[in-house]
Amino acid sequence: MGISFIFYYFAQKIAGEADFDFMKDNAYHRLKNNYRLQACDLKRYTDPNHLPKSSRLRLPKPDIAFGQSRAIKALNTALDIHANGYHVFAVGENGLGKRTLITRLLAERAKHMPTPNDWVYVHNFEDIRRPIAIDFPAGMAIIFQQKVHKLWQNAKKKLVAKLLGDTHQNHIELIKSAIPLQQNKRFDAINADAKQHNLVLKTTGDGRVHFVAIDDSKPIDNKKLTQLQKQLLEAQIELSELEDSTHDALDELHQSTAKKVLEPMFNAVMASFENHPKAIRHLMAVQDDMVKNITHIINEDDDNFIATSLSQVPSRYVVNILVSHQPSAGAPIVFEDLPTHLNLLGHIEYTTELGTVLTDVSMIRAGALHKANGGYLLLEAQSLLEHPYAWQGLKRALQSKQIKISSLEQMLTLTGSLSLEPDSVVLDVKVILLGEADLYYELLEFEPEFNSVFKVRADFHDDIQRDDYSEYGMVLKMVDMIKSHQLPNFDNTAFAVIIDELSKLSDDKNKLDLHADRLAGLLAESARIATLENNKIVSAKHVQTALDDITERKGYLKDLYWQEILNGQQIICTKGWAVGQINALTIISYADSEFGLPARLTALIQPNFGQGEILDIERDVELGGSLHAKGMLIMSSFLRALFSEFHELNFSASLAFEQSYGQIDGDSATLAEACALLSALANIPIAQNLAITGSMNQLGQAQAVGGVNAKIAGFFDACRDKGLDGNQGVILPRTNIAQLMLRDDIVQAVKDEQFHIYAIDHITDALALLSGMPIDDKNKHGEYKRNTLFGKIVKRLESWVQDDKDDKDNRTAKN
Template sequence: MSIKKLSKEDLEYGYKYDFSTEDVPPEEVFLKQDRVEKAFDLALNTTKEGYNIFVSGPESIGRTTYALRRLKEKAQKEPVPEDICYFYNFDDPLRPKYLLLPAGVGKGFVEEVDRAIESLKIELPKAFEGKEYEEEVAKITKEAEKRKEEILENLAKDAEAKNLGVVVTPMGIKLLPLVGRRIVEEPELFANPRLQETYQRNLSEFEERFRDYIRALREEDHKLAEKLNELKEKVATFVVERVFSRCDERYCHEPQAVEFLNRLKKEIVKNVDLFLMWKSAEGNTQMLAYLEKLFKRFKLNLIVDNSSLNGAPVIYEEVPSFQSLFGTISYTMEMGVLYADHTSIKAGSLHRARGGYLVIRASDLLKNYMLWDAFKKAIMHSKVHIPGYTVEDFLLPYVGISPEPVPLNVKVVLIGDYLTYQLLSIYDPEFNRLFKVKAEFDPVVDLDEEVYEKFPRLIKKILQEEGIKDLDGSALSELFKYAVMLSGSKKKINVVMGDIVDVIREANVFSEGERIIRGEHIKRAIEEKFYRSNLLEEKIRKAIVEGKILCAVDGKRVGQVNGLSVYELGDISFGKPTRITASVYLGDKGVVSIEREVALSGPIHSKAVLTLSGYLNGKYGKDMPLYLSCTITFEQSYEEVEGDSASVAELLAILSALSGVEIRQDIAVTGSVDQFGNVQPVGGIKEKVEGFYRVCKAMGFTGTQGVLLPSRNFENLVLSDEVIESVEKGEFHLYLMDTIDDAIELMTGLKAEKFHKLVKKKLIEFFKRANARGKGLKS
């Protein structure tokens, strides 16, 4: 018999601290996450397209904290990206253009331009009201009038030769008959038919020449207007250049700024009348509001100001949406119509993260498929398009704008879980192209001296951040043990810090009035955390004690074994004994699971049942066919049964029913068996052992009760102090097995060889009875 009975020493895990957190420095530690570190090293040192990062792992393991820390360390060594401005597109007003300026330059540049515009509102009217300008206008006008007088004199001379006189009226120039030196007026002309006939003939002969003079006069008017406009432009240019001279000098080394200023100055000169109207509109509120709207075209809209950065930006977008990621365009209503211009543009996270890093939770991003698709396109095409279609949902006319997309250079870090990564990899063809680097956190890591040494520093860091008092050595030891218990193995530790932080917070409450948190406070926090969630377990245990759920924890039965099940309820998991029974009779159906027949068996459990058939046929059917029908079931179980951890118990129940040998009810069994009778490890060992322990305690210890489990699960026995103390007292026992024969000998008290002979005897009996009924041997 190779059964091993465990002692208290076997169950203790052996790590204790003899110092408090007062004696250790705080350190933000991510225990044993080499895979994540290497993934970040690769991604952060690669500038090629697609080397964005998907950080995978469970909640509360520190995915976001780690990502932000690494990104900020890298960002501090990188240059600050440009400021981003939008300005009015004079060629296409509905498509504002962007302007990139060196970091910190944008704010000052916008202020300089605004000051210049405000100054021009004063300086331009002053220049055009000045004496020099008026004298120049008068001079140009006088010269033009002189030339027009000469043309009129020549016109009069030529017209006189045709007996026509020139008359200048407010309506223009007209020709009338000339008699002697007197011009005949129209009433007299219309009263004299002969004179009228002569007039018409002379007028017809002079008409072509008259047109030439009129054209010459008009040309002079055009020249006058051109010269006045040239003068106006010259004066305006002079004033604009003088006002912008400081701005030109300060930003002459920025090509984009110079290009923008040159275009802006030309447009101001073209629209100089607006500045002149501003002066005349003083006191007219309505007119000033109208002009203020027109003056917006000369303003810059600074949407990203990086003047306060010391490196590349690191942006964590907590609530991703179209507006928060891509920016927004604000619309204002005027006369029932929605309007927007370049000053209505506001930046999104993609604009602010440009040249740096953007961190987003994948689940938040994927809730809106259209958002996810647009986000991918922005990364893929390296451009940020600001959506302008949000107003389309309103039943109102609108004048929208489509800003020029800003070039995008950003490294994205998505925070998600393993399943999300797998689904995206399989079903999104663009995902692997865009997120080439996977950084996966391991929630359970190997326990070694390095982990043991760094754990107190990590706890100290948490205490500082939470503003919680220190832990003494016993509290630190209990907390470390709790982390090991969460891992389910004495050789590992769970590094998902969410549950650990909760325990610390609650222990801090229980230690109110004391200087330091002690081990008893940690224990109480853990116990009460379990107590708040184990109402269902308590009701099930009470039902067992009351006999409503049948479960014997002493004596012996044929064809009945106490198996162990684990209930997963989200915030808690616990074990409970389950009565497994088997009934055998002559037939050829083999092993039949009642759960499988009524569709309450999962695929893994169904496989385990078929494995039992493999064991029976391999063990007992090598020299004869088996004529056996057997039904097995989990009594008083009405939900789906899944897993193979009950296959040892099921096999024992079947063999007991065949042999007629009674099985101990004071020992619960868990473990998986293969076709050769080897016992394999299973999950939920801690929950199963403690679940059966609590039932035995409630029903009264007999001193023989315990659990039989696979030897390969030895390291998973991270049990509570209460169970370990009960083992020490001899109230509760734990046994390890390697094969089904080990289980047979402990559970029946018979040698395995003798037990198998009894089973074989029963199967031979079935064989003979089957032949006696004329079934014969099968070929």
């Protein structure tokens, strides 16, 4: 049991306090053997010979539902139902490969689904602010656009040739010649009459006509002048009407000529789209508009009829393809990595000319909903919620089953300028949000309509039960990754090491971690090591080297802590005995890594003060979390139940993690705290060569905790660096055995009996291992025997009660 422990015992004996017996060495050894785990319990190894031996090219593709059958079933349910709200929220940690798996599932469905329609926007000749949306079967939008644009180009050439031809120009001159003939005839008659009254018509430089005297010396008949002026006005009005009628005649000539040119051309195009009424109506509207505006088209005196450099077509005749598909492409699968309001629902671009903001139908742009319409849209939920109004826009579109492109500035009344209001597009899409569980539950709580829009939750698991089937499936998954990333071949020894590592990552020897991102990274780094060593096959040693490199790369913070332990700044005892002092095990989490560290935990008792209160120093200085506080309360409840039936708890206690300066949470130190406190209450030393981790309930039963592999490794490293003596080890709940996937060097140390792992069921088991004495044996009266640890505590409680009674009696006597 150690020299220091024997010295302690005899010191207590001399002081008259050692009225109990410690276990003999052989009894203590047998006790340890009852709880000691064998090396085979500490890690589950994969036999490379049990893995598939086929070459990677001959192995089948991995099952798409491997490890995620629950999620796949939920997805299929949502995809099969076409009622409102059956969209999906895929719940799972980042790096699980949710998107890849879902995309593969959707791809299998999509190729058997009909290809959705194409959509175009065209100019609305009745209301220019409301462009018209037209849909076509897949592949026809580009045909429609090409035919319309080509139609414009050909039509303009023919119109120019026809209207500038000699025949048409002769008709124009014939119509125009009537004006000067009629003008000369009327003005000559008026002028002849005026000359008889000493007046003549004169035309000024600005084109005005008026009467002047022929001979200023002769008088002018004002009455006649008034009459002549009236005749002149009537002639001017008549000539103006003649000009108007001439212009009308010219317009009619131009339009009738244009119509004769355009009608057969448009009829030929319309024949190609006879089953598309909206397309026919648009072509007819284009024809009518070109006929009405033939002079602008020919003269190019209006920007609305000048072809843009990009499309070679005036904007009013542009066919803007919003979305188009290959005819046999199947349903689209779209992942939008920047789900802003504009990127989801589309937007309208603008240009500025001379300070004026301009836009037209050609500047309407599709959003992800347009591109995914008729298929599937995948979005990262976190990214969606980070962009203002994106969620509201998506929700509104899904609820109304329409995509309405609207200016965000107009919605927020940030601008007074007018904008386009394009027709809505009918929406038929399945949306799949990807996110973690916390975000999903926040949406459920704070977004009342969320559950009515995303009715299906698909839960993706972090791990899978480890058995022959899952190991085989994992090999298939790795082979698929190796092939897709064009990595060198891996042999079965490499696969075996990786499978063992996946169990370690899952913190359970009977499970395999399913994080595809981590697995892909390990495969890539292992392949790199093999390539650097000029090996064409990746084997176990390359994987192990990659794992060591990853550990070293992430070990900066751990090294800083470890230096403090090695140089004595962080005080950790791995030998000897001490009262109220124990080695607890902690986990330090930093970014994407975590490691275990031992931590000294101490308990102090103040007799005759208080009623069993336990001061949690971490809690009082606000370094302890709620779970840690819960563990303290459970421990306090256990102690009260244990001893209150015998005596008053006439003491107070304090517990602290020494040299701890950061936040502490979790209940995994509850066993350690209880053991330290009971050691202090009994004034019995406990072994410092042992560390302990574990939670416990109010009945004292040990309960499993997380991070047990890292915690054991932390204490083992401390013992190794300070010197292994064959007595050191870790105590843990028996229910944690399934989680053990220890490092090979720790397993070897246990095999060589240089280090030990003890599994317990109850706190009394831990106390026996730590103290080396009986814990809770009772006599025939149901009282704890004096030679037990609990008996020692009872004796001390009795003495404190008696001391308090004597003190009160003395004070009473003095009064």
